[in-house]
Amino acid sequence: MDKFNENNQSKICQSPNCRRKNQPLDLEEFYHSPNGMYGRRAKCKECHNKIYGPKNKIASLKRQDIANRLPNDLTKEEEKKIRAYFKGKCALTSSKEKVHLDHFIPLNWEEIPQKYGLSIGKTYANMIPLSRNINYSKHANNPFLWIKKVNIRKENAISMKAWQEVIEYTSDKQNMIPQEFERRVMLCYSEVWTRDRIKSLNRVLDKYEIGTKKRRVISYNALERLLKHGINLNVAVNKFGSDKAKCFINEETTLIKIREIKDTMIKRNMDN
Ligand SMILES: [Zn+2]
Numbered sequence: 001m002d003k004f005n006e007n008n009q010s011k012i013c014q015s016p017n018c019r020r021k022n023q024p025l026d027l028e029e030f031y032h033s034p035n036g037m038y039g040r041r042a043k044c045k046e047c048h049n050k051i052y053g054p055k056n057k058i059a060s061l062k063r064q065d066i067a068n069r070l071p072n073d074l075t076k077e078e079e080k081k082i083r084a085y086f087k088g089k090c091a092l093t094s095s096k097e098k099v100h101l102d103h104f105i106p107l108n109w110e111e112i113p114q115k116y117g118l119s120i121g122k123t124y125a126n127m128i129p130l131s132r133n134i135n136y137s138k139h140a141n142n143p144f145l146w147i148k149k150v151n152i153r154k155e156n157a158i159s160m161k162a163w164q165e166v167i168e169y170t171s172d173k174q175n176m177i178p179q180e181f182e183r184r185v186m187l188c189y190s191e192v193w194t195r196d197r198i199k200s201l202n203r204v205l206d207k208y209e210i211g212t213k214k215r216r217v218i219s220y221n222a223l224e225r226l227l228k229h230g231i232n233l234n235v236a237v238n239k240f241g242s243d244k245a246k247c248f249i250n251e252e253t254t255l256i257k258i259r260e261i262k263d264t265m266i267k268r269n270m271d272n
Pocket residue numbers: 013014015017018019020043044045046047048
């Protein structure tokens with residue numbers, strides 16, 4: 001039971017494959033994590049690197065691959081112009097520390113925003129200066145939803161006034177009025193959201209064999225979430241689904257489940 005020795009501030013690595021299993025380790029052996037016991041991760045650095053090291057590398061290669069496909073024509077002059085517009089400061093916090101140019105519309109959204117008439121990639125229209133921690137926090141999120149989170153604005157001391165200025169500046173570069181720019185980003189995001197849900201369904205179907213309870217529970221939850229968002233499952237799976245997902249969507253038991261979810265949704269709507 002007692003896995004943590006509070007007096008010596010050491011903890012035991014929770015990875016079942018740890019080389020130093022059940023051995024109390026110095027806290028320095030664990031990476032920081034705000035939600036973890038003693039503010040550290042559950043797995044020791046060694047185990048963490050073993051598990052996530054290769055994944056991080058894949059993620060960075062993937063990011064590079066996307067960046068290579070998207071427009072990338074920001075000139076040195078344009079970069080100077082963008083930085084000068086915000087007086088060399090972070091566009092959202094006015095901090096002068098570690099200010100980088102960041103994509104307003106995330107790279108991770110790939111080509112999808114182009115369909116909605118939005119400029120993406122490393123272009124004059126899509127870059128804004130942000131301090132590094134803001135850049136990390138914003139990440140692949142929908143900027144318009146990210147900024148609505150009060151804790152994010154509080155933690156980083158971002159004012160809505162600064163945000164509105166960024167939106168006016170960015171939508172102007174995108175040749176739109178701010179309302180139209182937001183409308184298009186939101187529309188585009190709905191497709192990105194669907195893509196991400198289907199991608200995670202692909203992973204579930206890859207991970208769990210047919211007939212297992214885990215496969216059923218997780219995949220059916222995913223279907224329910226998509227249906228509740230009014231997503232056409234066939235269209236979405238055809239577009240973003242793996243071969244396994246395309247088979248899954250036509251399995252007898254899946255079809256029954258989809259019918260069931262839809263019937264429940266209809267009943268609920270009638271009750272309201
Ligand atoms: Zn370990």
